[in-house]
Amino acid sequence: MSVTVIGGGSWATALIKILSEKNIKIKWWLRDMEAIAHIKKHHHNPQYLSSVELHPSKIKPYNNLKEALKNSEWVILAIPAAFIEGALIDVNADLFVGKKIVSGVKGMVPSCNKLVTDWFSEKFNIDKNQIAAIAGPCHAEEVALEKQSYLTIASDGLETAQGFADLLSCRFVKTAYITDIDGVEYAAVMKNIVALACGITHGLGAGDNFQAVMVSNAMLEIERFVNKISPNARQINASAYLGDLLVTAYSQFSRNRTFGNMIGRGYSVKTAQMELKMIAEGYYATKSIHEINKKLEVKMPILDFVYGVLYKNQSLLKAFEVLKEQLI
Structure with missing residues (x-):
């Protein structure tokens, strides 16, 4: 299984750490070329949660978003809502065909006052049943310390919610799933x-x-x-x-x-x-x-x-x- 994570901040890094607990391929898109070079050489994010040891055998950082999206089954959004339009401005809908989308963004797209999942569904013509959102109390800093955390995955599509809840569940994160995404x-x-x-x-x-x-x-x-x-x-x-x-x-x-x-x-x-x-x-x-x-x-x-x-x-x-x- 291949998962693409979009974003280079604390929450993106925390999600990378959680996903690294599973035997999957993680493609990680970051805007900062220097950060990518540092991650490849030293195996940790130099700016956020730098104590988190990254697994080079499981994680491949990318600066080209289109390349990072190819052949992934899941795409996780982990960038601030205010920047999401800019980050995806050159991406077309074809790259998301057949993929399930998960929003880890707890904000709204300010230009249109829409939830991230609604904006994404309309922008790229994706069925809301294929889109999920991560909810619940889970600070990135505590994930870095492997403190017990709980997450709820919400989607209009029960299969999508359950599938990603299973993917995110690990020894220090317990997950549940519901259909109340809005x-x-x-x-x-x-x-x-x-x-x-x-x-x-x-x-x-x-x-x-x-x-x-x-x-x-x-x-x-x-x-x-x-x-x-x-x-x-x-x-x-x-x-x-x-x-x-x-x-x-x-x-x-x-x-x-x-x-x-x-x-x-x-x-x-x-x-x-x-x-x-x-x-x-x-x-x-x-x-x-x-x-x-x-x-x-x-x-x-x-x-x-x-x-x-x-x-x-x-x-x-x-x-x-x-x-x-x-x-x-």
């Missing part, structure tokens, strides 16, 4: 927004008591939004939804929480982005979900708080006061 993707997008809010309010001096209240309210907010945009008999308290929210809101590894904390301490958006040196998906997701909710009109005070701070330059303290009054 639900887990929207929940994953929104949990990044919540993590921004947690970071911002922590930067302003709010403590654990307030964060617990906000995360509780956030789960209700996510449930309202997801049930409105994608009605389904889902278990919103399952790890694919609630678990992912909790780890992103609380963990030291959460780049969205870190980004928000910088904003709460007075950094500008541009300065925080430059210092973080990684993409905080929640920044772009905030605008996308805000645009979508103009039509849905779901009550979303946490989203409104983050949007006001990041995109309308609202006073942090005044926005915080408004948020406090809206939580229960």
Whole structure:
């Protein structure tokens, strides 16, 4: 079996490590030629999760995406949503014929406010039954340390979901599969927004008591939004939804929480982005979900708080006061 992984960051590297547990051929596309040369010579990613030892007998890095896609049965997307259009701009639909596509991207394509799987399906004319999404709490940094993790694979096609869940299951990753792909993707997008809010309010001096209240309210907010945009008999308290929210809101590894904390301490958006040196998906997701909710009109005070701070330059303290009054 041959699998192509698209992306050179932490999550792509973590997925490479997980897949390396299986007896499969892994084709890894990276944009950075220097990183490719380093991986070939030293067998680790020089910029992300550099402690992860890569297996040269199983992994072949590519800079040519078209070559990396040839003859693979599965294609895994692991690049920030904001860059996905640019990365695939020269790729045509023929290269995806007969392949199953898996999104490891917990964000939205900002130019059209679409989920990555929806954008991909429309762009390359692929049946949604052949597309899956990775969900659940699983920080790349903990995968690198082989800490026990849990992932849920979602797809409209049950066979696709089960097939990739089996492929990703290994000694330190337990997997499950469901068919609620839209639900887990929207929940994953929104949990990044919540993590921004947690970071911002922590930067302003709010403590654990307030964060617990906000995360509780956030789960209700996510449930309202997801049930409105994608009605389904889902278990919103399952790890694919609630678990992912909790780890992103609380963990030291959460780049969205870190980004928000910088904003709460007075950094500008541009300065925080430059210092973080990684993409905080929640920044772009905030605008996308805000645009979508103009039509849905779901009550979303946490989203409104983050949007006001990041995109309308609202006073942090005044926005915080408004948020406090809206939580229960």
